[in-house]
Amino acid sequence: MESSYTDWAQLIGLFVACALVLGLLVGSFLNVVIYRLPLSMLAKWKTECEEFLREHQSDEPISDKDLNIVFPASHCPACKADIKPWQNIPIVSYLFLKGKCANCKAHISIRYPLVELCTGLLSAFCIYHFGFSYEGGLALVLTWALISLTMIDIDHQLLPDSITLPLMWMGLIANSFSVYTDLYSALFGAVFGYGILWAVYWLFKILTQKEGMGFGDFKLLAALGAWMGWQMLPLIIILSSLVGALIGIAGIIIQGRDKNIPIPFGPYLAIAGWIAFFWGEKITQIYLQFAKVA
Numbered sequence: 567m568e569s570s571y572t573d574w575a576q577l578i579g580l581f582v583a584c585a586l587v588l589g590l591l592v593g594s595f596l597n598v599v600i601y602r603l604p605l606s607m608l609a610k611w612k613t614e615c616e617e618f619l620r621e622h623q624s625d626e627p628i629s630d631k632d633l634n635i636v637f638p639a640s641h642c643p644a645c646k647a648d649i650k651p652w653q654n655i656p657i658v659s660y661l662f663l664k665g666k667c668a669n670c671k672a673h674i675s676i677r678y679p680l681v682e683l684c685t686g687l688l689s690a691f692c693i694y695h696f697g698f699s700y701e702g703g704l705a706l707v708l709t710w711a712l713i714s715l716t717m718i719d720i721d722h723q724l725l726p727d728s729i730t731l732p733l734m735w736m737g738l739i740a741n742s743f744s745v746y747t748d749l750y751s752a753l754f755g756a757v758f759g760y761g762i763l764w765a766v767y768w769l770f771k772i773l774t775q776k777e778g779m780g781f782g783d784f785k786l787l788a789a790l791g792a793w794m795g796w797q798m799l800p801l802i803i804i805l806s807s808l809v810g811a812l813i814g815i816a817g818i819i820i821q822g823r824d825k826n827i828p829i830p831f832g833p834y835l836a837i838a839g840w841i842a843f844f845w846g847e848k849i850t851q852i853y854l855q856f857a858k859v860a
């Protein structure tokens with residue numbers, strides 16, 4: 567029996583290691599998505615606005631930016647030199663190039679290898695947690711989407727519909743097969759996820775005349791509700807406030823951040839959602855035990 571246990575442990579270890587490598591490679595791709603998706607969205611909006619203006623008043627030329635996720639090939643943002651395949655190996659290339667462009671020696675942000683490392687480790691954790699299964703495979707997709715959304719929201723205060731909406735549909739479809747919860751919980755998770763933040767948004771707007779969050783946040787919570795069911799929504803909201811408070815305090819201590827600078831809410835939702843996805847039930851159990859004692 568012991569040898570079969572060892573075999574099993576080795577097999578799990580192999581899957582986890584594969585997930586780590588896969589995650590590093592995907593992380594490298596996520597860097598491209600994080601950088602380009604918002605730029606191509608902004609370029610599209612700009613073109614649409616210019617077209618609208620031209621039709622209605624001016625004769626200005628339309629800006630034409632051919633940029634999407636796949637084309638053109640990756641290049642150095644400083645000198646535009648193409649990045650060769652060997653310079654594009656996750657983390658390894660960054661260390662080898664000492665964080666500088668091979669052509670012009672421009673500084674490469676530490677963010678790129680960090681996103682790769684983070685994606686690699688979290689991917690390995692997904693497979694460690696769920697094993698080589700549907701749950702594990704889908705958890706990878708959720709994790710990758712949340713990493714992309716977090717970084718894009720930090721950069722641009724933007725949660726692209728092209729990520730949040732498919733994520734929501736995926737959660738609903740997965741749970742139509744009861745992968746993480748039953749379909750009704752998932753459906754009302756999406757509905758209430760959107761509805762709660764929508765209500766908070768309007769309440770906040772009426773009371774303070776300010777906009778506290780964007781519609782992307784509603785869609786992200788709808789997606790998280792679709793994956794985990796409505797039962798998990800209160801915990802996600804509480805956790806996101808906690809994560810927000812911790813990061814906010816850390817930011818003020820470290821950088822002396824001005825309290826009036828808007829901080830996007832999406833990353834807190836994404837982080838809280840990820841924590842709730844893996845440990846939500848455990849956290850709820852512990853809380854209920856405490857509640858009983860008290």
Ligand SMILES: [Zn+2]
Pocket residue numbers: 642643644645646647667668669670671672
């Ligand atoms: Zn360069």
